[in-house]
Amino acid sequence: MPSFTAALLGLAATATVVLGHGHVREVIVNGRSYHGFERWASNQDLSQVVTWQFTTEDEGPVPIGSLENPDIICHQGAQNALASVPVNAGDEITLKWFNSIGGFEHPGPIMHYLASCGDAGCGSVDKNSLRFFKFYESGLIQGGMADSPVWNSQKWATTEVHKGVQTVSDGLIDTFTVRVPRNIPSGNYVLRHEMLGLHRAHLGDAEFYPQCINLQVTGSGSGPLPEGVPATQLYKGTDPGVDLDIWVNLQSYQIPGPAVVTSVLKRDEGMSRSRDFAPRH
Template identity: 35%
Template sequence: MLPQTTTTLLLTTLPLASAHGFVQYITPLPPNPSPTVHLGYDPGFRFSSPAPRVAGWYADNPDIGFVPPSSFAHPDIICHKSAVPGATHIPVRAGTNLTLQWLTWPESHVGPVMDYLAACPGGDCSVVEKTGLRFTKIAQAGLKEGVTGGTNWLHAWRVDDLIRRDNFTWTVTVPEGLKAGAYVLRHEILALHSAWEKGGAQACTYLIPDGPGRYILPTGSSRSSRNPCSFLKLW
């Protein structure tokens, strides 16, 4: 077994497509060193001066809306509109889980849920330039097991569990033995209800690991807008 590492997580979970919600809370689960509830970024913080210092990335989305298809090639697609790194971090341990608690998510906005990690150049995610991040997928969940042609399309996807079973909560596992450093965790729900257009629902999470782990992420990349999986029309 790879040695455990302690990871500091600066979390940004940002809804994009027709996604009417945002990640309110981030909770590292035991045996994490800080198994308490942490605030994500709330769009209402824009009306506070100064804004609360939280782990979630700050974004210009007061309408809790989405990044439109016309901005697919714009940096907004990375971590939401005009997003900048969060001001604080959350300590977690590699190989353990944390939960992301969404405010809400529309029932009709089904599709795959994916999680990515990117190492921050220079070892400091608080000042990272998001366009320089290269993400590696660490988890994905699409259709449920046992889905058939007769399954109600609203209930065929794992995101349905997030909505109806798990009270808008998603669980992410930090890779076992992750090498110490600074990372961004990107949480994405790709809404396919209007997939005849280029677009999707993305979210980011800022992560900084520290400890004896040796696992180095493969060099990631940016996703192409021509990915055929982004055009799986459901309606």
């Protein structure tokens, strides 16, 4: 039976339902800034926007009931971004996640995927045709008892990032960074940046926060890309990393989705073979 403290923390989780809502406002590569989609900006020039549009009014999560629905691909009602971020293989990408209330305070993993847009280009590719492979993941950083809102005992990838949250004039910014795989061929790709909020997972209500960004990659890789899978096949509601109670003394966590593919990572680290890419269900 959960302790009284754990029960209180679980109740606290249900009260912080909007602290993860938000979007990628800005993408920075090599010191240059690129615009993210702003749902409430009536005069935004969409031809210059590099993140995919979405329709959810409160900028909240994709619900767990939509894991096999196209909304999970790049968020609810997602439409292609028209512009792309030029980036070299191996470059670091900085993502500025904006939230008007508290920033991304939800505990959970961070995952990054890539999918080739093929000849269609990312501005017009059918999102249902995208096949994603995971190249980065980070989950439970330190096991322990859940200690919201400080998260100094039980530490997560998202809560560690949130400790550096910055205040801006109209809200808060959490900054996420990821490095483009070094051994990836040149081409047009969709970067799928995703966080998973586990504060309500004990209620069967884990929250998925995907955002998609168009990239135009220049790289020296020549090998074939991993086959990848549709985003609608990445997760199941019964996955151990989705269906769990974090409001306990948690010591281990299995990040959901497929394994990280190593064939597109650093060649100088000996990562020349990709792992089995079947989803870990």
